[in-house]
Amino acid sequence: MTPTDKAGAAPGTLRDGRRLRIRTGDGRGVPLPLLLPALAGLAFLLVPLAGLLVRTPWHSLPGLLAGAQVWQALQLSLICATAATAVSLVVGVPLAWLLARVEFPGRGLVRALVTLPLVLPPVVGGVALLMALGRNGIVGQWLDSWFGITLPFTTAGVVVAEAFVALPFLVISVEGTLRAADPRYEEAAATLGASRFTAFRRVTLPLIAPGIAAGAVLAWARALGEFGATITFAGNFPGRTQTMPLAVYLALQSDPEAAIALSLVLLAVSIAVLAALRDRWVAAG
């Protein structure tokens, strides 16, 4: 508790039978027009989670989770999200470096394009991926005829769809860290004989590792929850492209209890992610 909290709440709140009042740091009351919407907003966020927990069939939960389809979906989700994160790291970190460290014409435009998938409806992303990488897509037709590679409706397609949606999170996060990092360390490395790549590998990368880790977790969480682009680009085939979110959606139509159980697993994973990142975001307030 901070000193201001104490000072604001402690003196005389319940003394002499006076009504409990929530106070701001400077000892003045919170105006109702702000307090009520704030509480409504909080309830709006928390009540659905409570609903999920209340309606969870706790006694039959182990049985539901033990089902083969659940494990298949969970396994596929974890593998695909991890693979998508790996892909994002391989191309995203260099892209972030390029945006943060190299001056080139149209850099602002490139940055805007990189962030576009953040605001693009994922279904549109899926359609766009089909147009690009589908069997008749502008790149996909060559992949098919030259290498015999088909991406849509495969597990690799799931990875592609998830990476497409997750990559911007990683790039934005890493670029921010790079901008905050002192570029003069790279200059110091250069004066010691390090090429730009050596300086990046041996100096910059270790310095921004925490930012990369945070970006990777963020990208991973986004990939894990990805629905729209995945179902559009990769379809919904159990064991091959049916990830947890797709399984939840499907189960909800036939077996709501199973949907709740699956949702609970995803909720647990989300809380774990939040816990992993708590130092970075939650504590920022």
Place this chain on the structure above:
Amino acid sequence: MTGNHGAAAEEARAGFRADGLDARLVVERGTRPGGGAAFRLDVTLTVAPGEVVALLGPNGAGKTTALRALAGLMPLTEGHLRLDGVALERTPPESRPVGVVFQDYLLFPHLTALDNVAFGPRCQGASKAAARAQAAAWLDRLGLAAHAGAKPRKLSGGQAQRVALARALATHPRLLLLDEPLAALDARTRLEVRAQLRRHLADFEAVAVLVTHDPLDAMVLADRLVVVEEGRIVQEGSPSDIARHPRTDYIAQLVGLNLYRGKADGHTVRLDTGPLLTTTEALTGPVYVAFPPNAVTLHRDRPTGSSARNLWRCEVGGLETHGDQIRAVLTGELPLAADLTTVAAAELDLYPGAEVWAAVKATQTHAYPV
């Protein structure tokens, strides 16, 4: 110094030297609304191996820009840069035989002191073991063997400075650059580190250029001072020469002298601002006249029968403590700084705005040609 001293001197006279540093650094930065560069650095530097040159100047004079240009971290707009006869102006920083000690050292925080020093040799192709052995030898030489395993944040300011020096020297540079090497240290550490650094620089056999705004650092560490103001060299010479014969207000202030420019006719100098000054030296033509603040005596009433021929009516602009003395900054007929004891200041009842007479004996002044 090399054996063929005579030949080198001859080449130096011809404006070219085969060994050491020979550079003209022109760097333009930013653009002015009316066209042209907002800042233009244009300095010529010739430094022999084994010589330590200090670029001295106020903040924003372009000293650090010059240093960055020498290191290759900033491109030259014009000019040339030759080190031991090799043209380097187009060489990227990683390929220049140049070592840099940065102002805040920039030790890599994730590496130990040993690995920081081993970084350079490693980049030059040494094996990990060989690089570490070299690094250990450097740390030992700088008295840091006990701190080899420490991360930079565990090092004191003085230790970090020596690790930075070891890191720069470990690449065997032919040009060592030091950017404000003592600025990040507190006053006590500074004294000690300055003495150590002087020793290490004296041992260094190639060219050393350091940048500082502290005249004491410059005079203790360097064989030669190059004073830079607004991107240009305004004075060059040995520390003692510069201390005795300042040529700009900035240097005069640094070395604690009142400095004026005027035209001499015998023992009398008419200053450019109007007043007359009597000097010991008899000169003719444009001259500088300098005298220390403690040569000035102050009187509340016009002194009578004083032997001082130089007497001006002034007004106290400000008072500040200066060591165990009071420095009075005077405005009026002749703007000058005067040092007096606290007792004297109290007896004179000085306060900003007070009228005083300032006197200086001719024997305390020093005139020299422009």
